Structure formats: C-alpha cells, structure tokens
Amino acid sequence: MIGEKEPGGISAAGLEVSGLTKHYGAHAAIQQIGFRLERGALLTLLGPSGCGKTTLLRAIGGFVAADAGRILVEGQDIGALPPERRPTATVFQGYALFPHMSVAANVAYGLKMQRIPRAEIAGRVRDALAAVQLSAMAERMPSQLSGGQQQRVALARCLVVRPRILLLDEPFSALDRNLREEMQVELRKLQQRLGITTVVVTHDQQEAFILSDWVAVMNAGRLHQFDRPAGVYDAPATRFVASFTGMTNLLEGQAEGQEFVVPGIGRFPLPAAAPPGSLLGLRPGALRLVEPGDPAACAVGEVGFVAMTGAEALCEIACPGGALQVAVPRRPGAPVTGARVGVALAEPSQAVVLAA
Amino acid sequence: MKRNLVALPAMVVLAVLAGAYGSFFATGLLRQVPGTASVAGPLSLDNYLRFLAGGGQVPVFLDTFGFAVLLTLITALIGYPLAYFIARTESRFLRVFFLAVLVATFLSGSVTRAYGWMVILGNRGLLNSLLLNAGLIEQPFRILYRQLGVGIALVHFLLPFFVLTVVGGIRNVPRALEEASRDLGCGPARTFMRVTLPLSLPAVAEGMALSLALALSAFLFPLMLGGGRVRLVANYIYDQIFVAFDIPFAAVVSAGFLVCSCAALLVMAGLQRLLLRRFATGGLT
Amino acid sequence: MAEFIMGRRHLLGASGGLLAAPSLARAQARDITIQIWGTTWTSSVRTVAQRFEAATGIKVNAVTQATSGEGLVRLQSMRAAPTIDVWFTTASVAERAKTDAQLFLPLPMAAISNAAQIEAGARASHWLGVYFYQLGIVWRTDQVREPIASWQDLWAPRFAQKLGVPTMNSYQARMLLVAATLNGGGIANVEPGFEALKRLKPNVVTWYSSDTTARQALAQGELAVLVAPPAALKRVTDAGVQARMISPPPSPMMYDSMMLVNTPKREAAARFIDFCLSKDMQDVIAQGQGMGPVHPGASTLPEIAATLPKPEDRVSYDDDIINANIGAWNERFSREVAS
Incomplete structure (x- = not known):
C-alpha cells in the first residue's frame, strides 16, 4: 500500500477500507483500495474522471456492491448492508432533492423513516436548516431555490439524520467559482464543528487542498497516495500524483553526487536526503529565470512561449534536450519570446526525485 | 409572421377536420326520409331534442363510459408494473425484448388480432384447453362472446399505449432520487411508494387519458368478439347509420358523445396538470 | 353478408x-x-x-x-x-x-x-x-347426434350454449320474423318473435353480425349449430367439417x-x-x-x-315493412335480447 499511515491510533478508525475491489466485466473500477481515516477527519478522493473515486464513494454508501474487500465504520463491517441500513448519508452530485417535497419535507425525510416523534422531527429540521442558514426557506419547493441553496438543503438533509459518515459526490461542481469557494469554506467549518467523518469526491486539487485533512489520489482504479495535503503537494509518491498536482517538469536523468543530471538540459542540485530515482520533478514555481551566464543557472535555453496566468506568467524555455516550464512574477522587464535565459532552482528542497 | 407560416399546415388540417365534423353535425338538423336511406329538410332541432330526452342512447353511453373506465383502470394496474420493469431493469436484453413485444402488438392489424383472440379465448381455444388439461376447470369457461373476452382483447390493445407512455415517465424519475431515498433509510418498497410512484403519476394520468380515449372509441372488438352482447357507443352509432339508416340521429349521437368524451378527457387533463404541478421532476437532475 | x-x-x-x-x-x-x-x-x-x-x-x-x-x-x-x-x-x-x-x-x-x-x-x-x-339450420354432425327437424328444435335444452344466430341486421330481421311466425305472430305482430328470441338466449353462444366469423366459429367447433344460408354449409364442408343443413318451414327466401x-x-x-x-x-x-x-x-x-326448401315451405317477407321497422326492432333486440 502506497503512503499508508496510521491516523486512527489504537481505537477503531472512523472509516477503514481494505482490499476493496470492484470489476465491471473485465474492467476494474477500483482495485485493492485500502486506508484508515480517523474519526472526525475529512478525506477527499482526488483524481481524474474515471479513476474510480465515485465508485469508491458509492461502495461506501452501499450503491455499489464490491467484489472483494471490507468497509468498516467505527469498527463495524457495513459491507453487506443495503444503503438504507448503513450509517452513511450522501450529498449526491446534482443534490437529488425530492422535487415533490418542500425544503422542510426533504430535510425531514430521513427522520420520518426512523419513526422519530413528530415534535422531535420538527425541532431537528429547524436546527438543521438553521445550521445551513436556510430557516426562511423551509416551505419553499426545491425548484424555487438557487443552486447554492439547494446544495445546503442536501447537506442539511444528510446532517439531520446524524450519520457516522458523510459522503459528498462532487458537491461543488455545479456552482460558479465565487459561490464554490464560499461553500467550500462553509462546509469545512460545519464539518469541523460537528466533528463528522467525511469523504468528498473531487477532481479539483485546489478544492482537495482547501477542504481536507487527508487526500487520497486515485488513478485507473488504484490508490496512488494517501497523505496530508502538504504531503501530496510536496512529496508526490508517484509520477501520476506529481503530474496531476501540477508538477509539469518531469525530467529523466540520474543522480551524480548531490546533483541530478538531465541530458541535453542541465544539472540540478538535489536536497540533502533525496531518495534514489531516475525522474526529477520540478514545479514551475520552483524555478526562476536568471542571466544565461549566472553561476546559479542549472540550464540554459530560449524563451519559446509566454502565457499569463494571473499574478504570474508561465514561460516555456526550450533547451536542447527538451522544454522547461517556469513561473515568473509579472513585472516590468519580463522575458520575451526568443530571449536567451538561464534557469535556476529557487530552492533545492523543492526538487523531488521519483522512482520512475 | 414566420411562426404563422409554420402553423399553416396544422391550421389547414384542423380546418378540414373541423369542417368534416361540422358538416356531419349539421346533418343532425335534417331528418331521415322514412323507409329510405336519404335525408331531407326542413331544418329542425328535433334530433337534438330527442337525444337530450334520452333517445335510447343513455344506457349505451353509461355502459360505454363504465366499461372504458374499468378497462383503463385494469390497463393501468397491469401496465404500471410492466412499465416499471421495462424502465428499471438492468438487463438491456429484457428491456429491448419487452419493448419489441409491445411494439409488435401495434403492428398486427385489429382484424388479425380479433381472429387470434377467437382462437385463444374460445371454449375450444388454447386457454380453455390449457385449463382443462391442467385440471383447473371441468367445463370450458366461457370467455368469448361476452364482455370478458372483449375486455381482455381491449386491455391487450390498450396496454402498449399505456406502457410506452409510462415507461418514459418512470425513466424521467432520476435514479439519484431513489438512491437518495434509500440513503436516508427508506427501503426499496417505501422508496417506490414515496418517490418513484408519485413522480411518475403525471405520466400515469397521461397514459390513462390515452387509454380512456381509445377504450371509449372501441368498435371492432365488441363487434367481433362480443357475440352481439357488447354494444358500445361506436357500435350504436354504426347501427344508427348502417341498420336504421338514420344518419341525422347518428350525427347527433356522435356530437353528443364527442362532447361527453371531451369532458372526460378534460377532467383527465386537469388531473394531469394538477399532478404535474405537484410532482414535477422538471428543472432538477 | x-x-x-x-x-x-x-x-x-x-x-x-x-x-x-x-x-x-x-x-x-x-x-x-x-x-x-x-x-x-x-x-x-x-x-x-x-x-x-x-x-x-x-x-x-x-x-x-x-x-x-x-x-x-x-x-x-x-x-x-x-x-x-x-x-x-x-x-x-x-x-x-x-x-x-x-x-x-x-x-x-x-x-x-x-x-x-x-x-x-x-x-x-x-x-x-x-x-x-333461404335461411336454414346448419349443424356439425360430430356435435349434434340427433338430426334437427324443425325450427322449434333450436329451443331444446340439448342445444344449450350451442347456437350461432344472426343478429337483427344480419339477413334483415328474418330470424325475428321466423320466430314470430312460429309463435302465432308474423310481420305485422313481432311481439311473439321477441318473446321467443328471449327464450332462445340460453342456447345462443353468439348473435352474429359477420357471417365470415360465424362460419369460422362453426368450423372451429365453438358453435355446433348455425342459423345461416346454404353458403355456410358449402364453406364449412369445404373446410373439411362434417355438416348438414335443413330448411324447415317457414323458410324465408331472399x-x-x-x-x-x-x-x-x-x-x-x-x-x-x-x-x-x-x-x-x-x-x-x-x-x-x-x-x-x-x-x-x-x-x-x-x-x-338438396337443402333448398320445398316450394310450399317458402315464405318471403315484405321488405317495405322490414325497412320501415328494422331500426326500432334492432334497438329493441339490443336492449331486450342481446344484452
């Protein structure tokens, strides 16, 4: 298992998955997935579409029957239970609010199923709506709400049944950018306040880093890395994790002493405790441009392409053995296409050596 | 302006239809020349008054509406589970197979089908032979030449119309809603009752309105399978024209029946609108 | 037809x-x-x-x-x-x-x-x-052992649920007129005819308006006896069914x-x-x-x-009277007999 940690201590983890596998015909949607998540933590399942993250979430929720493996919630194996008997609640992509019921009735739905007394239901629904700041909307129909409001109803509908595990499938993908960031923060605060073990599916690394205690990076049905967000960013465990999280310079070469030599490009200083490996990973932001003759220059090339990305500009530097991507601050005197420049490493600790 | 041009063909068709109806209904103002098949003036409302006074058609109208409503309900009861199965089965093969069977019933002509029912439902037919051989009955059970046989043939005729309408309605209920219900602690049966069924009710109402309209206008199956005992409004009108040759009164009965049928369908349409407002799936995925 | x-x-x-x-x-x-x-x-x-x-x-x-x-x-x-x-x-x-x-x-x-x-x-x-x-009586000899000799036989209990009889508009009310004539009425007094047809109900499987389907039903064995013209005899015997026909008096000619x-x-x-x-x-x-x-x-x-009736048994009913009344007779028949 790659990057497996022990976050749960001795007591049962909030969620523990082991050996989870699901095939659709010959195609393996998820293979041998395993991790432990401590109670109250938020995990995001991060990966491109088709990587198996949604299948994994649906397996936890009970909508996909796994071929093999176990799912334990606070020590209890829930793998054989139908969805309605699992201690999980899901915020579906698109929210899946019941269109023929009011906001209050949507939120009360799960409680009615538990045959909770009417008076108690009313109180809990009121509290849940207050928690998502929708008290005024209780009698509206879902179609009368904005996307953000609908999402909060979906959240309230889950929280009100007090699940052990909260599952969210791409919860913010239907929202526009500003609202998305606002809702991400809101969800994170609410989740921390309630201390509920949560799993979120996303394809957006930014979202994963903002929300998470833990990130599980997946590709092609496999779990590549289970780590803290900083660990994923700073020390990608595989070439896939590196490139998926924006490490665009992946250079083949070999270490020679304290330097990593990339044929046709140059020599890069390595951090002190670099592991052995034949691949050097450098984020564009870990590089800077210098004069071609600067002693710090690790490589020399020609500016081929400049793109504005906001506060920074992304430059592509053509070297004889390949291109390097370098992010530079935008200020007067920025490089122009065709100029000869040197490329230096901003900070040796930001260089990552990968096995392959 | 462009829109008007596009609507033109539809307007022409409507105008021709309305004109045809209009001339037929105007015939109701004339009267039959006794002993002949001819109609003549002067214009009078006598036939309309005779109709309103209950010119023999009232029991036929009541029978027809009662029978049509009964058939519609039976069709819905049989058709809904079938539609649900087709809409929700995981097996593509089964879905295509059932749809193909339903569509195939559309393709067989009514006369062919009526003869088919005679072979199946007769006292010496397949069904009775089966039941006799299985020892379930000792005497052939009379199905053909009475209302039961006509009803079976008509339900079979109505089913594809109902099912194909409702399959769409059920498929439009997002799976995610059923999953959300399960997720919130509701078992499959209660999920069906609380989510799937209510949200497919507008389609059910539409399918029932279609079935009702078709059942009300049934003619051939009562004639061929009813043994002379099942006489619906269409058969009554047919008799007025082709036996009594009283075309003016037939026109009046037709007009009256059209009004009654439209009223019934308007009620169904109103019900559907009500259900749609209450159980709309639109706007949400 | x-x-x-x-x-x-x-x-x-x-x-x-x-x-x-x-x-x-x-x-x-x-x-x-x-x-x-x-x-x-x-x-x-x-x-x-x-x-x-x-x-x-x-x-x-x-x-x-x-x-x-x-x-x-x-x-x-x-x-x-x-x-x-x-x-x-x-x-x-x-x-x-x-x-x-x-x-x-x-x-x-x-x-x-x-x-x-x-x-x-x-x-x-x-x-x-x-x-x-003429309108006569055709029967399957495999289902009817004792030959039929008269119209009155049709009312016999042995023919319970065995008959196919033309409805009012098939053969222009001839069945009603035969039934009336047999029971003391006639074209001017069809009342006894309606009463007789009502008594016939237990024996009738189908009041038919399509003689093609009626012949089919006889050929399939759904009916044992069919009130029909001689063409029916020809069609069912052509289809390989053993059948006989009798044209008892009054034998309405058309x-x-x-x-x-x-x-x-x-x-x-x-x-x-x-x-x-x-x-x-x-x-x-x-x-x-x-x-x-x-x-x-x-x-x-x-x-x-061989089925054609003897000249003295033949009757023909007045079409003008039939035409003037068939609409009303048909309504009454539908209401009182066929329903």
Missing part, C-alpha cells in the same frame, strides 16, 4: 379507372367498377368478371363492402359523382335504396335480355336478383341483387348485369356461392340443391 376487410387496393384501382376515363362516350367505357362483398367477389363473381372482359374487352374492378348498409352509405356519400357502376346488395336494402332516384337508375330491361329468363320474384324495377337463398348506379358507364354496366344472368354465369355464381341460381336453366351444387 359481412366481412370487415376493406378492399383498399380495389378502391384505389377503382378511382384510378375513373380518372383515366372521365368523359369517354358511354358506349366506349373500357372498364366498370362494381361494389360487392369480398367473399362473393372472390368465390364467383371474379371469375364472371374475367369471362366478361374476355368477351367484351371491358375490365371489371371491384370495391368491397362489409355489409349492404355500409355499401349504400358509401354510395350516398358519392352521390354527385359515383365511382361505382354496379352495386351488389341484399334485395331488402335495394328496396330501400331505390327511392334515391338521383343515385339509382331503373333497369333498362330491353338491354338486359336475360332478365326475362329469370324467375319472376327476382325481377324488380330497380334490381335483379343474382342468386337466391335474393342478393344487382343495382345500376347513375354513371356515364351505365351501358357497359347493364351489359355486365345481363352477363351475370346468362345461364352459364348463373352456373358459375350459384355453384361458387353455394346458393340458388335465379336462371331456371342453371343449376347449383347437388348438395346445395
């Missing part, structure tokens, strides 16, 4: 023929169109038409009708410009139809030389019988007839009517239909001839 198969192809052919010859001189008509029951066409008149075309060069197109009544209403709907030149219809409906002087022509007897040859009852101002038949429609092709149409009444064609028609020829020199099949 009734079948529920519309001859759409025939109809198209007919209208095509009309378009092709809009105003050709009467004598030069290249084709005519007849309106006829489908079975009658296929079982004999088509052959006659082929012989007619061979003899005269005039092609005969056919448009089929389910019933005489349907045929009449269709003709009336095209009264301004009929596309049908000769209409085959039950004589009683012909009596009703002939009042429509715009649509139907008196027959030019001078041009129809064979008309003088046929039996007198088959000859009227506006129609000429093409064959005759004609199916031909009428001349008011069209420009009337001369060719009259030639065709004449052709149908020739001795040879009468043989073809009577034998093909399993009915009686109207030409005294012609003969039908021996087994059909």
